[in-house]
Amino acid sequence: MTASFSPDSDRILHAPLRSRIMSADEAAALIPSGAHVGMSGFTGAGYPKLVPAALARRIESAHASGDPFRISVWTGASTAPELDGALAKVDGIEMRLPYQSDPECRRRINAGQMEYIDIHLSHVAQAVWSGFFGPLDVAVVEVAGVLEDGRLVPSSSIGNNKTWIDRADRVILEVNAWQNPALHGMHDIYYGTQLPPRRVPIPLVRADDRIGESCFRCDPDKIIAVVPTRHPDRNSAFSAPDENSRRIAGHILEFLEHEVKKGRLPRELLPLQSGVGNIANAVLEGLNEGPFENMTAFTEVLQDGMLAMLKSGKLRCASATAFSLSPDAQAELNADLARYRDRIILRPQEISNHPELIRRLGVIAMNGMIEADLYGNVNSTHLMGSQIMNGIGGSGDFARNAYISIFMTPSLAKDGAISCIVPMVSHVDHTEHDVQVLVTEQGLADLRGLSPKQRARLVIDRCAHPDFRPMLHDYVERALHSGAGRQTPHLLGEALSWHQRYLATGTMRP
Numbered sequence: 001m002t003a004s005f006s007p008d009s010d011r012i013l014h015a016p017l018r019s020r021i022m023s024a025d026e027a028a029a030l031i032p033s034g035a036h037v038g039m040s041g042f043t044g045a046g047y048p049k050l051v052p053a054a055l056a057r058r059i060e061s062a063h064a065s066g067d068p069f070r071i072s073v074w075t076g077a078s079t080a081p082e083l084d085g086a087l088a089k090v091d092g093i094e095m096r097l098p099y100q101s102d103p104e105c106r107r108r109i110n111a112g113q114m115e116y117i118d119i120h121l122s123h124v125a126q127a128v129w130s131g132f133f134g135p136l137d138v139a140v141v142e143v144a145g146v147l148e149d150g151r152l153v154p155s156s157s158i159g160n161n162k163t164w165i166d167r168a169d170r171v172i173l174e175v176n177a178w179q180n181p182a183l184h185g186m187h188d189i190y191y192g193t194q195l196p197p198r199r200v201p202i203p204l205v206r207a208d209d210r211i212g213e214s215c216f217r218c219d220p221d222k223i224i225a226v227v228p229t230r231h232p233d234r235n236s237a238f239s240a241p242d243e244n245s246r247r248i249a250g251h252i253l254e255f256l257e258h259e260v261k262k263g264r265l266p267r268e269l270l271p272l273q274s275g276v277g278n279i280a281n282a283v284l285e286g287l288n289e290g291p292f293e294n295m296t297a298f299t300e301v302l303q304d305g306m307l308a309m310l311k312s313g314k315l316r317c318a319s320a321t322a323f324s325l326s327p328d329a330q331a332e333l334n335a336d337l338a339r340y341r342d343r344i345i346l347r348p349q350e351i352s353n354h355p356e357l358i359r360r361l362g363v364i365a366m367n368g369m370i371e372a373d374l375y376g377n378v379n380s381t382h383l384m385g386s387q388i389m390n391g392i393g394g395s396g397d398f399a400r401n402a403y404i405s406i407f408m409t410p411s412l413a414k415d416g417a418i419s420c421i422v423p424m425v426s427h428v429d430h431t432e433h434d435v436q437v438l439v440t441e442q443g444l445a446d447l448r449g450l451s452p453k454q455r456a457r458l459v460i461d462r463c464a465h466p467d468f469r470p471m472l473h474d475y476v477e478r479a480l481h482s483g484a485g486r487q488t489p490h491l492l493g494e495a496l497s498w499h500q501r502y503l504a505t506g507t508m509r510p
Contacts, residue, residue, distance in 0.1 A: 011145040011175045012226060020226045024050035027140075027172050027225035028058050033069040034094075035137040038128075038164030041079035042322035042349070043276060043301050046157030048140045048174040049231035052083040059092040070094040074128070074136070076159020076321065076349055077121060077300075077393060078102070080234040088114065097133070098124045099391035110387050118381060118391040121300065122353035125163040129195055139168035143216070144179040146226075151215035154187045154346065155179040156233055157322030162189055162348045165218045172225045178232050182337040187346045188212045204357055207271045207296040208317040210345065237326040238304055241282035244410045247441040248279055249286035252366065252406065255437065255444050257291065259404075265364075271298035273358075273398045274306070275367040276324050279408055281305040283366060288314050298361050300352050300394040302344065304329040310343055319345045321352040353394045358401040365402035367395040369409045372463070373425045374456035374476060375488055376432035376447050378407050384499050385426030392429050400434045411440040411465040417507040421464040423475050424495035438463050452488040453480070471510070 012018055028051050031037060041047025055071075062069035072095035073087060084102035087093050091113065096105060098119035108114040119127070128136060141161050145153040154161065155176055165171055190212035194200065204211050241249070259265040269292055274280045284305025287295070297306055297318040307329050309315035325333060333340065351357065358365075369380045370389065381392050399405040407430070409420045420440065432452070438445045443462035447455050453476075460472045479489035498508045 011177050012228070013148045014146045014150045014220065016220055017146055017150070017173075017223060017226050020223060021228060022225050024054040024227050025057070027051050027227050028054035030170070030172065030224055031055055031071065031138050031140075033062070033067070034071065036072045036074065036134055038074045038136050038139045038141075038160065038168055039079070039083060040076065040141040040155075040157065040159060040161045040164070041083060042076035042157035042159040043078055043324035044080045044235040045233045045322045045324065046142050046155040046159070046161075047075075047079040047083050047233075048142050049082055049176065049229050050227055051140050051172060051174060053086045056086040056090045056092055059087070060090040063090065072096070074098070074124075074133070074160070074164075076157060076161070078390065082234065099393050101390040106388060106390075116388065118388070120353075120392060120396045121349050121394040122355060122397040124160055125193070125348070125350040126195065128160070128163050128167055135169070136164065136167045138170050138172065139164035140172045140174070141165060142174045142176050142179075142229075144181065144183050145175060146173070147215065150218065150220045152218055153184045153215055154189070155183065158187060158189070158346050158348050158352075159321055160349060162191075162216060163350070165216050168222070170224045171218060171222045172227065173223060174227045174229050177228065177230045180334050180337045182341060185214050186341045186344055187214050188351075189214070189216060189348060190351050191217070193350060202351065202354060202356055204351070205360065207298040207319045207361060208345065212347070233323075233330065235323075235325055235327065235330060237328070238281050239278050241278060241285060244441040245279045245282035246286075248408050248410075248439050249282040251439050251444040252283050252408070253286045253290050255446070256364075268292060268294040268296075270362040270364050270403055271296045271319075273297070273299040273363050273365045273367075273402070274303070275393070275395060276301055276303055277368055279368060280366065283408075284309060288312055298352070298357070298363050300349060307333060310340060317343045317345070319347060319352065321347055321349040349394070353397040355397060355401040358398055362403035363398060363401070364404050364406070365395075365398035366406045366408065367399060369407045369420075369430075371409070371420045371422055371425050372407060372435070372438050372459070373422055374459050374472065375452045376435040376438065376455055376459070377425045377428050378430040378435050379425040379427045380407075380429045382427035384503060385496070396430060396434075399430050404436055405430075405434060406437040406439060407435055408439040411442050411463060412467075416465075416467065417509065418502060419465060419468040419498065419508050421459060421468065421472065422498050422508075423472065424490065426496060426499045440464075442466075453486070456489075467509070
């Protein structure tokens with residue numbers, strides 16, 4: 001049932017909450033220093049647009065007068081410059097979790113000026129309900145509207161919003177009239193999760209099952225401020241797929257066709273999960289042009305490539321927790337949202353990323369990486385072992401539990417100075433036990449059923465750039481004959497020497 005919203009404050013249909021309408025500055029004044037603040041937002045969608053900026057101004061003023069005002073910021077995942085960037089620039093964030101991609105946040109984290117906890121996205125809600133991070137003092141959540149009975153219509157992302165609303169002592173709402181009223185009915189908010197020992201199975205057996213409610217529940221007495229807004233989400237445009245991205249996509253499509261011919265996948269494949277980025281969009285573009293029909297997606301974000309697949313009919317339905325669309329794709333979706341509403345489901349990330357559901361549905365997981373080593377260990381978060389890039393996000397949730405887990409990257413970085421296939425990764429996010437397929441523009445290595453030594457030779461021959469293959473083969477052969485052990489051969493004195501050489505000279509090349 002679609003809400004009859006009209007502009008601005010008319011999105012607030014619950015009469016008692018009209019008395020709590022105020023400015024962003026007034027709402028920000030209700031957030032105390034030292035607070036744990038749960039904010040909505042997931043990949044630039046559905047984040048509060050005005051209160052974080054107002055809070056940043058307040059913090060900057062406090063710092064000028066000698067008040068060390070800082071807060072902890074908890075979100076669904078990455079947000080946007082108006083939230084992460086604004087608060088980081090004024091040194092307003094003491095602790096950040098569970099994922100970020102803002103350049104200023106990254107700089108401060110790597111400089112030791114901001115604490116950061118990088119967490120599997122499916123784990124956050126449980127950790128907050130269990131009190132692992134302390135109390136949640138305030139939630140700042142964007143919604144598309146408030147119904148007459150007080151229910152909250154979610155906006156363009158769900159993320160951890162259900163948990164923030166349920167667990168926070170106080171709630172501040174941004175009611176964003178820019179968000180399309182046709183979003184109402186797209187969401188599926190499941191209220192059946194429990195903590196051990198009361199946990200029961202989640203009754204979702206197909207990607208398009210709806211098992212919850214279309215709106216958030218919230219005790220109106222907890223809502224201390226309502227801020228009307230009319231501001232768009234901020235998402236970046238994706239670059240057109242380059243030659244490397246197209247070659248990676250081609251290898252993956254060829255692999256999936258082979259799996260269908262072998263009878264290991266059905267003709268419509270299994271539900272797809274895809275990380276965000278240009279390579280991921282290239283793979284989705286290839287799937288849209290490929291032979292597969294009637295596909296489904298069970299993923300965490302819906303990006304341009306999946307929207308194109310929905311439009312063409314190749315993708316029957318898509319389940320996610322948020323949109324991550326370019327401005328052009330966002331405009332296209334908004335112009336025809338009612339047409340897509342029944343084929344897109346937005347869920348809390350504790351459901352979209354839930355290991356039980358990923359395993360049950362048999363998801364095909366496709367995620368990016370920074371580097372992989374000879375035995376299939378993958379680093380997706382750190383540069384040269386110590387510098388955080390973004391975070392693990394949902395890739396671990398999916399890779400560990402997928403029917404097939406695929407990781408992909410170009411074989412070279414930094415104009416050829418870095419090999420993305422190395423003797424040993426400088427940081428491990430996904431162990432060799434969770435990685436089944438590695439892909440670069442050079443080729444695809446199917447690691448299933450192979451011993452470590454067999455994996456090493458295949459990874460070198462299929463995935464490494466030709467400039468680095470002789471060095472990798474030499475490393476393996478010398479490790480095999482070193483007497484150190486032949487199950488997973490390593491020369492510990494050299495295993496990270498490629499990274500050390502890059503830090504010392506600016507290249508991994510000798």
